[in-house]
Amino acid sequence: MKGKQVRKILKRVLQSLITIVLLTVILFLLMQLIPGNPIINFLGSNATDEEIAYYTHLYGYDLPVWQQYVNWIKSMFDGTMGFSVSLQRNVSEIIFSRIGVTLTLVTWAFIVSVILGVAFGIIAALNRGKAVDTVISILSNAGIAMPVFWIGIILILIFAIRLGICPSYGYTPISKGLGPWFRGIVLPVTVLSFPSISIFARQTRSSMLDVINQDYVMTAKSKGVKKRDIIFKHQLRNALVPLLTIIVNRFAQMMGATVLTENIFTLPGMGSLMINSINSRDLQLFVDCILVIAVFVTVANLIVDILYGFIDPRTKE
Amino acid sequence: MSEKVLEIKNLSVEYNTEIATIFAVNGLDMDLDAGETLGLVGETGAGKTTTAKAIMRILPEKVGEITSGNIVVDGKDVYAISEAEMCNIRGKVVSMVFQDPMSALNPIMTVGDQIKEVIRIHEKKLTKEQIDKKVDEMMELVGIPANRKVEYPHEFSGGMKQRIVIAIALACEPKLILADEPTTALDVTIQAQMLALIKDLQRRLGTAMLLITHDFGVVAQICEKVAVMYAGEIIEYGPVEKIFDHENLHPYTIGLFRSIPNLKVKTARLNAIDGMMPDPSVKLHGCHFAPRCKYASERCKADQKMIETEPGHFIRCCRFDKEQGGSANE
Numbered sequence: 001m002k003g004k005q006v007r008k009i010l011k012r013v014l015q016s017l018i019t020i021v022l023l024t025v026i027l028f029l030l031m032q033l034i035p036g037n038p039i040i041n042f043l044g045s046n047a048t049d050e051e052i053a054y055y056t057h058l059y060g061y062d063l064p065v066w067q068q069y070v071n072w073i074k075s076m077f078d079g080t081m082g083f084s085v086s087l088q089r090n091v092s093e094i095i096f097s098r099i100g101v102t103l104t105l106v107t108w109a110f111i112v113s114v115i116l117g118v119a120f121g122i123i124a125a126l127n128r129g130k131a132v133d134t135v136i137s138i139l140s141n142a143g144i145a146m147p148v149f150w151i152g153i154i155l156i157l158i159f160a161i162r163l164g165i166c167p168s169y170g171y172t173p174i175s176k177g178l179g180p181w182f183r184g185i186v187l188p189v190t191v192l193s194f195p196s197i198s199i200f201a202r203q204t205r206s207s208m209l210d211v212i213n214q215d216y217v218m219t220a221k222s223k224g225v226k227k228r229d230i231i232f233k234h235q236l237r238n239a240l241v242p243l244l245t246i247i248v249n250r251f252a253q254m255m256g257a258t259v260l261t262e263n264i265f266t267l268p269g270m271g272s273l274m275i276n277s278i279n280s281r282d283l284q285l286f287v288d289c290i291l292v293i294a295v296f297v298t299v300a301n302l303i304v305d306i307l308y309g310f311i312d313p314r315t316k317e
Numbered sequence: 318m319s320e321k322v323l324e325i326k327n328l329s330v331e332y333n334t335e336i337a338t339i340f341a342v343n344g345l346d347m348d349l350d351a352g353e354t355l356g357l358v359g360e361t362g363a364g365k366t367t368t369a370k371a372i373m374r375i376l377p378e379k380v381g382e383i384t385s386g387n388i389v390v391d392g393k394d395v396y397a398i399s400e401a402e403m404c405n406i407r408g409k410v411v412s413m414v415f416q417d418p419m420s421a422l423n424p425i426m427t428v429g430d431q432i433k434e435v436i437r438i439h440e441k442k443l444t445k446e447q448i449d450k451k452v453d454e455m456m457e458l459v460g461i462p463a464n465r466k467v468e469y470p471h472e473f474s475g476g477m478k479q480r481i482v483i484a485i486a487l488a489c490e491p492k493l494i495l496a497d498e499p500t501t502a503l504d505v506t507i508q509a510q511m512l513a514l515i516k517d518l519q520r521r522l523g524t525a526m527l528l529i530t531h532d533f534g535v536v537a538q539i540c541e542k543v544a545v546m547y548a549g550e551i552i553e554y555g556p557v558e559k560i561f562d563h564e565n566l567h568p569y570t571i572g573l574f575r576s577i578p579n580l581k582v583k584t585a586r587l588n589a590i591d592g593m594m595p596d597p598s599v600k601l602h603g604c605h606f607a608p609r610c611k612y613a614s615e616r617c618k619a620d621q622k623m624i625e626t627e628p629g630h631f632i633r634c635c636r637f638d639k640e641q642g643g644s645a646n647e
């Protein structure tokens with residue numbers, strides 16, 4: 001039993017690695033296809049042909065395509081992840097300085113939306129048909145329908161411009177104090193988590209309603225299990241099984257949605273970095289950003305698959 | 318007089334759904350002595366499960382409503398106590414076995430943990446080791462090796478799952494067990510096995526049982542008394558041998574017996590009772606069975622009492638009412 005499980009986990013890890021390798025190939029091909037030249041963009045329109053040739057050679061853009069790919073892969077292992085022409089630094093340094101903001105934002109938004117979404121879903125399910133349920137229903141529909149940038153602008157208008165309690169742009173690291181950090185991050189986290197809270201609330205509600213009248217809940221009741229234990233030990237745990245996939249898929253989507261949020265609030269994270277890299281045709285940087293995000297998403301999926309083995313015994317077989 | 322573990326007086330239950338109000342149980346009376354086995358028989362929709370859920374106080378919230386009567390389990394009025402007190406009664410004084418063992422167990426909890434849960438709730442004085450030992454004992458008692466307690470429900474067959482469910486129901490040695498068609502979802506061969514097991518354990522532990530079924534064969538095998546339920550009412554009640562002698566029965570009970578396929582007598586088709594159960598969303602007056610009864614007369618329009626036709630045998634039919642000039646006995 002144990003060995004079987006370990007082998008299954010190893011198999012999933014291997015699958016994830018293959019996924020990432022395939023992704024590098026696709027990304028690299030994409031890089032070749034996207035028009036624009038980082039060298040020309042970097043040197044500006046006044047550059048001479050000699051200058052262009054010199055830098056093209058310097059950064060290895062004149063090598064055969066397969067050689068460029070090999071160099072790129074090599075750069076993953078020497079820790080540089082290639083050289084960003086536009087920023088004149090190793091990509092790994094740039095990403096390292098930016099990813100903290102994005103991870104902070106996404107992690108908090110994720111935690112907030114899971115807790116609030118699941119809580120609202122449970123409350124709605126337990127009060128089905130009552131006013132609370134209707135209110136949660138309306139709010140979550142609104143949360144899904146409202147565009148993120150619109151919510152962002154409204155929040156900035158109210159909290160930054162009207163009330164002046166939050167900055168309207170920029171990021172304050174936690175080292176500058178908890179209060180300033182919180183004021184800076186609260187609006188972006190709200191914007192990023194809004195649609196997810198709504199989706200989690202809706203899914204949790206329907207998932208809970210599916211299990212609420214199951215026979216095993218009746219069995220638990222007739223054993224004398226207290227209402228609270230019925231909800232958390234029997235109903236919620238079963239409801240979570242189908243929810244888990246949705247929750248993690250949402251994490252992946254949040255990694256994407258953060259681009260927009262970071263741009264609304266001008267936060268120096270991966271999102272704004274990606275936009276900048278496209279603007280300067282710095283494809284190396286762009287592709288590395290996507291790769292890093294993809295690795296996070298893949299790892300998240302891997303964790304879920306492994307968790308499933310523990311949460312749902314039926315998947316062990 | 319032996320002690321009563323269950324007393325139901327004039328119980329009425331309604332389901333208030335969005336579409337209609339369903340009158341599921343209408344003025345039901347029922348008693349059960351300690352250690353006694355009562356078979357509750359009736360067609361689908363008669364209100365059998367509703368009665369059992371009412372006893373457990375697990376009717377669907379807001380939808381299911383007790384509109385009259387009271388239920389006393391082991392001296393406690395089930396609807397006069399708090400939910401916390403009721404939790405102490407469920408599983409300890411009275412437990413329930415549901416119809417379908419396939420879905421009666423939590424799919425993501427080991428069977429051992431599911432047995433353990435009920436013991437932990439009710440046997441607060443036991444140590445961890447004692448509880449584990451009790452779990453093992455219960456598994457062995459229903460004939461499953463204790464080392465399989467770490468497995469999940471999907472790793473067991475239907476019959477084994479029902480054994481687990483029975484182990485859960487009996488783990489705290491309740492005074493009363495409500496078995497709602499415990500064998501219908503199982504193979505015929507396993508059915509007999511399961512009934513023998515229930516009967517054996519019940520006798521050993523001295524548990525009273527309300528056995529819900531629509532199978533007279535099952536009743537004959539393990540019950541001492543029978544109650545026949547029709548449209549939310551008990552229409553016949555008595556000792557098994559009195560009912561099974563097929564004399565002087567309620568016309569509906571006669572119909573039920575006729576509808577059992579008889580292997581000895583060759584019949585072209587089964588003798589189903591003509592007509593249909595009345596619409597449960599209409600409040601009935603008079604004899605509920607009258608519209609399907611060939612003896613129906615003007616007198617059946619009045620509300621019917623239970624009439625004791627011989628000691629311990631009650632029938633809800635005016636034909637047996639001597640004072641009213643009933644003629645069924647002549």
Ligand SMILES: Nc1ncnc2c1ncn2[C@@H]1O[C@H](COP(=O)(O)OP(=O)(O)OP(=O)(O)O)[C@@H](O)[C@H]1O
Pocket residue numbers: 332333334339340341359360361362363364365366367368377380531597
């Ligand atoms: N949750 C519910 N909401 C509305 N009506 C219900 C509900 N549960 C049962 N009923 C109705 O109550 C009546 C009695 O149902 P009950 O389940 O008690 O019958 P039963 O005798 O157990 O039948 P079966 O032999 O099919 O199990 C039926 O008309 C049924 O449709």
Ligand SMILES: [Mg+2]
Pocket residue numbers: 365366367497
């Ligand atoms: Mg039933």
